Each structure stands twice: as C-alpha cells, then as structure tokens.
Amino acid sequence: MAxxxxxxxVLESLANNKSxxxxxxxxxxxxxxxxxxxxxxxxxxxFLNETDTIQFVTDNRSRKVEEIAKNPSAEVAWYLPxxxxxxxxxxxxxxxxxxxxxxxxxxxxxxxxARQSEGAQAQYAxxxxxxxxDINPDAFSPTPEQVAAMGPVVPAxxxxxxxxxxxxxxxLRENRRIVYERVQDGNNGSDVWSCAEVNP
Amino acid sequence: MAxxxxxxxVLESLANNKSxxxxxxxxxxxxxxxxxxxxxxxxxxxFLNETDTIQFVTDNRSRKVEEIAKNPSAEVAWYLPxxxxxxxxxxxxxxxxxxxxxxxxxxxxxxxxARQSEGAQAQYAxxxxxxxxDINPDAFSPTPEQVAAMGPVVPAxxxxxxxxxxxxxxxLRENRRIVYERVQDGNNGSDVWSCAEVNP
Numbered sequence: 001m002a003x004x005x006x007x008x009x010v011l012e013s014l015a016n017n018k019s020x021x022x023x024x025x026x027x028x029x030x031x032x033x034x035x036x037x038x039x040x041x042x043x044x045x046x047f048l049n050e051t052d053t054i055q056f057v058t059d060n061r062s063r064k065v066e067e068i069a070k071n072p073s074a075e076v077a078w079y080l081p082x083x084x085x086x087x088x089x090x091x092x093x094x095x096x097x098x099x100x101x102x103x104x105x106x107x108x109x110x111x112x113x114a115r116q117s118e119g120a121q122a123q124y125a126x127x128x129x130x131x132x133x134d135i136n137p138d139a140f141s142p143t144p145e146q147v148a149a150m151g152p153v154v155p156a157x158x159x160x161x162x163x164x165x166x167x168x169x170x171x172l173r174e175n176r177r178i179v180y181e182r183v184q185d186g187n188n189g190s191d192v193w194s195c196a197e198v199n200p
Numbered sequence: 201m202a203x204x205x206x207x208x209x210v211l212e213s214l215a216n217n218k219s220x221x222x223x224x225x226x227x228x229x230x231x232x233x234x235x236x237x238x239x240x241x242x243x244x245x246x247f248l249n250e251t252d253t254i255q256f257v258t259d260n261r262s263r264k265v266e267e268i269a270k271n272p273s274a275e276v277a278w279y280l281p282x283x284x285x286x287x288x289x290x291x292x293x294x295x296x297x298x299x300x301x302x303x304x305x306x307x308x309x310x311x312x313x314a315r316q317s318e319g320a321q322a323q324y325a326x327x328x329x330x331x332x333x334d335i336n337p338d339a340f341s342p343t344p345e346q347v348a349a350m351g352p353v354v355p356a357x358x359x360x361x362x363x364x365x366x367x368x369x370x371x372l373r374e375n376r377r378i379v380y381e382r383v384q385d386g387n388n389g390s391d392v393w394s395c396a397e398v399n400p
Contacts, residue, residue, distance in 0.1 A: 020281075027227035027277045029239035036273040037237050039229035041286050073236040077227045081220075086241050126399065129377075133397040140375060140400075175340060177329075197333040199326065200340075 004193050006167040006180045007052050010087060014044075017082040026078040028056065030067045030093070038067060044078070045115075048108060048161060052191075054089070056160040057112060060097045061128050065158065068093045074162060088168040096159040109159040110152070122147050124154040175200055204393050206367040206380045207252050210287065214244075217282040226278040228256065230267045230293070238267060244278070245315075248308060248361060252391075254289070256360040257312060260297045261328050265358065268293045274362060288368040296359040309359040310352070322347050324354040375400055 017023035024044045032038050045055040054076075058064060068074075072094065078087040100106040113121070125142040127134040134140070147154060167180040177200040184192040217223035224244045232238050245255040254276075258264060268274075272294065278287040300306040313321070325342040327334040334340070347354060367380040377400040384392040 022279070022281045025279055027229075027239055027279075029227075029229035029237035029275070031231055031235065031237050035231065035235075035271065036290065037229035037231050037239075037275045038290075039227055039237075039239060039275040039277040040288055041277050041279045071235065075229070075237045075239040077239040077241050079222070079225055079227075079241045081222045088240055090236065090238075129399050131399050133377075134399055177333075199329050199331050199334055 002190060003050075004052050004180070004191070005195060006087075006164075006169065006193070007047065009169060013080050013083055013085055013087070017080045020082060023080050023082065026076050028064075029075045029077070030064055031071045031073065032063075032067055033070050038064065040064065042160075045112065052164060054162040054164065055108075055112065056162065057116070058095070058158050058160050059124060059129055060095070060156045060158040063130070065095055065097075068095055068160075076162065084172040086168075086170045086172075088170075089162070089164045090166045091162055091164040094161045094163070096161060097157075098153070098155040105159075105161075108161075109157070112159050113153040113157055116157075118144055118147075121154065121157075124156040125150055170200060172200075202390060203250075204252050204380070204391070205395060206287075206364075206369065206393070207247065209369060209378075213280050213283055213285055213287070217280045220282060223280050223282065226276050228264075229275045229277070230264055231271045231273065232263075232267055233270050238264065240264070242360075245312065252364060254362040254364065255308075255312065256362065257316070258295070258358050258360050259324060259329055260295070260356045260358040263330070265295055265297075268295055268360075276362065284372040286370045286372070288370075289362070289364045290366045291362055291364040294361045294363070296361060297357075298353070298355045305359075305361075308361075309357070312359050313353040313357055316357075318344055318347075321354065321357075324356040325350055370400055372400075 025041050026044055027039055028042045029037055029039045042056045045057060048055050072092040074093045075088060075090040096105045096109045122142050125147045127139050165182045169178045177198050179196050179198050181194045182191050183194050225241050226244055227239055228242045229237055229239045242256045245257060248255050272292040274293045275288060275290040296305045296309045322342050325347045327339050365382045369378045377398050379396050379398050381394045382391050383394050
C-alpha cells in the first residue's frame with residue numbers, strides 16, 4: 001500500500017527533529033459539550049500499523065473522552081522547532097477503551113499498553129484526574145504489582161485513533177504552505193488525496 | 201494593582217525557559233462556524249500593559265478572525281519544554297483591527313505594530329493567506345517603502361486580546377496540577393480568583 005505524501009512528510013519532519021524528545025508533543029483541540037474549544041498537549045504515538053491513522057493515548061476518565069463522544073471532530077497543531085514547520089491536521093477521533101468490541105482495535109490497545117513504560121502505566125492507576133488532590137501520597141506511587149492487579153491493561157488506559165481528513169503544512173524556512181485534502185475514501189484502503197500550494 | 205498568581209507563574213515559567221525562543225509559541229484553539237475545532241500555533245506577545253490580558257497578533261484575513269466573530273471562546277495550550285510544564289488557559293478573544301473605535305485599544309495595536317520587526321511587518325503586505333500560491337515571487341518580498349505606503353499600520357495587522365477565565369497548570373516534574381478560576385470580576389480592575397490543587 002502506498003503511503004500518502006503527508007505521512008511521508010511527517011516522518012521526515014520527525015527525523016529532522018529527533019534530537020528534541022518534545023518534538024513528538026502535539027496540541028489536540030476538541031469541542032466541549034458547551035460549544036467551547038478545548039486544547040491540550042498529547043504525545044504522537046506513531047501511525048497505526050501501516051495506515052495513515054495517528055495514535056495517541058489518554059486516560060479514559062479525562063474530559064476529552066466525554067467531549068469526543070459528543071463531537072469526534074478534532075484538530076491537531078504540531079510545531080517542530082528544529083525544522084521550523086507546523087502541521088495542522090483536522091479529522092475525527094475514536095476512543096478505544098476497555099469496552100472495545102472490535103478484536104483488531106482491542107489488540108491495538110493492548111499493543112500500545114505494552115509499549116508504555118512502567119512509570120507511564122502506573123499513571124493510569126492514579127486517582128481520578130481533575131478531582132481535588134488526593135492527600136495520600138502513596139496514591140501516586142502504586143507498585144507494579146498493584147498496577148498488574150488491575151488487569152492485563154489498566155481499565156483507565158485508552159488508545160485514541162485520529163483519522164485525518166486535511167493537512168495544512170507550513171514550512172517557515174522555505175516560506176511555503178501545502179494543503180492536502182482527502183477527496184475520496186479508497187475502497188482498497190488507499191484514499192485519494194489532493195495537494196495544493198497556497199499562500200503562507 | 202496586584203497581579204494574579206497565575207500571571208506570576210507564567211512569567212516565572214517563561215524565565216525558566218528563556219534559552220528556547222519557541223517557548224513563547226503556544227497553541228490557540230477556537231471553534232469554526234461549522235462546529236469543528238481549529239488549532240494553530242501563535243506567539244505569546246506579553247500581557248497588555250499591567251493587566252492579565254494576553255496579547256497575540258494575527259493577520260486580519262485569516263480564518264480565525266471569522267471564527268472569533270461567531271464564537272469568541274478560546275483555549276490555549278502552552279507547553280514549556282525546559283521546565284516540563286503545561287498551561288491550559290480558557291477565555292475569550294477580541295480582535296483589534298483597523299476598524300477599532302476604542303482609542304486605548306487602537307493605540308495598543310499601534311504599539312504592537314511598532315514592536316514587530318521589518319520582516320514580520322512585511323508579511324501583512326503579502327498576498328491573502330490560504331489562497332492559491334501567488335506565482336509572482338516579488339509578492340512575498342515587498343520593500344519597506346511598499347509596506348509603509350499601505351498606511352501607518354498595514355490594514356491586515358490585527359492585535360488579538362485574550363481575556364482568561366480559567367488556568368490549568370500542570371507541573372510534570374513535581375507531579376502537581378493547580379487550577380485557577382476567575383470567580384468574580386473585580387470592580388477596581390482586580391478580579392477575584394480561586395486556586396485549587398487537583399489530581400494530575
């Protein structure tokens with residue numbers, strides 16, 4: 001399967017910024033049930049296998065999960081400091097949590113869990129995010145045994161899949177801006193994309 | 201006038217990240233007229249005088265100006281790499297453009313224009329952003345004389361004022377999260393803010 005041009009561009013940009021661990025940090029915007037925007041930093045976790053679907057992870061108890069249930073539309077802003085580029089990607093999000101019925105997606109969630117460090121896994125066993133601070137300091141340092149006792153994957157761990165419909169790529173150094181749009185869903189897994197140079 | 205605790209925290213965070221020019225780059229989310237989120241990188245341009253109002257600049261021809269006219273709600277996500285902190289700030293945006301009637305705000309726009317470099321000023325004389333690429337390369341390199349001929353401030357230059365109502369500050373290194381909320385508009389220019397420690 002041929003990859004889209006924007007996927008290739010993203011992987012090249014990442015390679016050009018690999019000295020900065022935080023070059024993988026992107027900002028993900030969604031819309032709250034009250035119609036106001038929400039925006040937070042998440043970590044790019046690669047593409048789902050050989051597809052163009054972008055992976056993030058989230059705590060299933062976070063507000064974004066609720067927001068996505070009501071409005072799955074999202075836009076990512078991704079600034080890469082070394083190469084001075086910005087990607088804006090708009091599309092839709094899907095939450096893959098403990099209740100996932102699709103065996104392929106449930107497996108993708110287990111695979112992503114297995115890639116998390118012990119410290120990252122432990123965070124899903126922490127008290128519910130956003131509630132008043134738990135005064136028990138041990139609540140934030142569960143042992144690996146305590147984490148494992150919560151199941152093969154801690155229930156609060158969710159995989160977030162982002163299906164991209166449009167990419168707006170600004171290259172500040174070259175004063176260029178390229179817009180990719182999915183114009184047709186492929187029937188063999190490879191979508192058709194348009195690509196245009198626009199004014200920065 | 202006393203400053204809010206979150207303003208002090210932001211300025212301290214900036215000082216702790218001053219080796220990185222892009223620590224001033226933040227992501228600004230708004231909602232499009234079709235109800236989908238938009239998110240892009242903008243540069244923090246300081247506070248408006250001694251207030252807690254945050255300043256950005258924008259091209260008045262950009263889509264965000266339209267979006268703000270229909271829905272002024274916004275959220276900023278600001279990740280500071282050196283200190284490993286994130287601020288999320290929600291509030292409302294106001295566009296101060298060439299048609300501004302308030303003399304104080306019109307002056308703030310002129311002041312901000314004067315702070316822009318020659319190269320940054322020239323961008324507001326470029327062809328309209330997002331349209332098909334102008335094939336005339338000179339269109340992207342106006343002379344300072346050409347820029348000056350467009351007026352004391354190029355009409356496309358707009359100041360963006362962000363009035364913050366809630367700040368969610370995550371300190372990853374210390375495993376802390378502090379939420380500030382404006383609970384009352386002050387009648388002497390100093391609002392009342394609540395402050396709470398919550399679970400990260």
